[in-house]
Amino acid sequence: MITVLGSMNLDVVARVERYPSHGETKLGKGVEMLAGGKGANQAIACGRLGKDVSLIGCAGRDPFGDRLIHSLQKNGVNSEFVKITERASTGTVLVTVDDTAENTMIVIKGANEMLTTQDIDACIGLIRSSSVLLVQMEVPHEVVLYAMTEARKHGVYIILDPAPAEGVTLDMLGFADLITPNKQETKHFTGIDVTDEASAAAAARQLADAGVKNSIIKMAEQGSLIYADGKCTRVKGIRVEAVDTVGAGDSFAGALAVALDDGATITEAVEFATAVSALKVTRSGAQDGIPTRDELDEFCKSRNLTLYNNRP
Template identity: 55%
Template sequence: MSITVVGSINLDVVALTDRYPERGQTIFGKKINYFSGGKGANQATAVAKLGKSVRIIGSVGNDIYGKNLITSLQENKVDTTFIKKSNSLATGTSIITIDQTAENTMLVLKGANDDLLIHDIESAFSEIKDSEVLLVQMEVPQESVIRAMQLAKEKGMFVILDPAPAEGITIKALDYADLITPNRQETEHLTGIDVTDIDSALQAAKAFEKMGVKNSVIKMADKGSVVYQSGQWEYIESIQVEAVDTVGAGDSFAGALACGVIDGHDLVSAVKFATIVGALKVTKLGAQSVPTLSEVKAFCEERGLKHYLLETAL
């Protein structure tokens, strides 16, 4: 059994600052870091660090940055067989600013991610035989995401759509999703509903159901999440930690959720586990600073959260 991720692979240029500059203003920052990133790569890394077999289908530039990003994925035990090296576009880059509250702003230059074409998707899927879950986001071309979802459905795979970022979302992707995991901004973009509490999250979940997606996890950041399954729902509280860097928290959540799904756990249990993983991620700098299973177990024992662990994580 394995998980397939179709998504972006980026170099993250991360600047730390006490406060954001105002428009037209120049201020001094505190520190700059260069990390491996991209929603697809982040999610694949999360899956691998949590002990599952995972491959990524994506595209980098035929340059030193792309080479380094592939090496980083390989070091984290991600199968990189289906990563394309583009000769026409440079490796994607995210320029990220993090302030003293650990919140971030992000400018994404997609670069070679836009060179992941339908042909590349079809070629990869023709060789994939053992995958049970597909995890997708929206930082690569929409038509490539849709084609991957179509082919995954034909193979009987469970399709998880993390509809991020909001700017890249296409409604058509909902036609092929078994589960959708939007945050507040993405939910409002898709449904017009501003999720501020459990009631509005339920309204959004029901809206997604009418749009054809029966299962959803409506994420409300520090207010927790609502798990909705064909009319039944449950509220999952957030886990309070001291945040350092929120970049990649949603990707860690998505990767952990996919791990729970592939092991056959119910969605509520998988979301509880993903909540822990996402919380631990924000305590470290770097989008791919995902906790290992042993770190998750230690945290749960320390906080008295053993019921948040999946059986396979014990």
């Protein structure tokens, strides 16, 4: 069983030809209001890929919160451990997506900030019975660290998606069994600008010196570099026609947790997660675009991809 600790947000997504310059007004192509949040997205990735998964999070007592809870439930996520608060409105993200499918975001944390260590105490039984705990940084630092500490006591495998990187501290890195920074987050931690396999390997070794056991340096279209057991392994990206990159990293993280929960090796898990996130970016919506297992199998067949879960 997988437990995800993280944020729940309503994504207000505006589509434009190009981003406006400072002070400039641009006409958009359309706007959508979609369920999102890194925690919810990652939990839904696990659910759509067939896993027993629960989310620990917090939403406001408002129509947006109701909508997010419904999205969890319809995608197979246990919402029993989602706290509802009247002290803040549901988290909201203002997203702009341009014609290259790249995005910018403004995050208003809202109810996500209301999650406390006492809420984690109420979920200790869930965490202890999980095989994997997946966390990110859109909820309070002390809550994430406390959950990781408790999970470590009980031998739960901990994956840290260190986004946004500003909330991550070195003590937190030491509690994770695996971290998954992208290029920008890697530079934040190491000062190394990841441009190729060699620079990614240098950054991974620096993270290892800081106490990180295993890392996956995500390099966008260049794929990923895995650092595990003192060795580096490259997993190439899958070339697709991108439509919407919002939630791509979350689908990667959720798929990674799914594969590791299945007993896959880290390399097999990254190959699986790479295929899931590649298919996701060809579809719109941080949650609606996440593929199911059947959709992933069809994608793999069309690309002659062999993954651990569909080997004969």
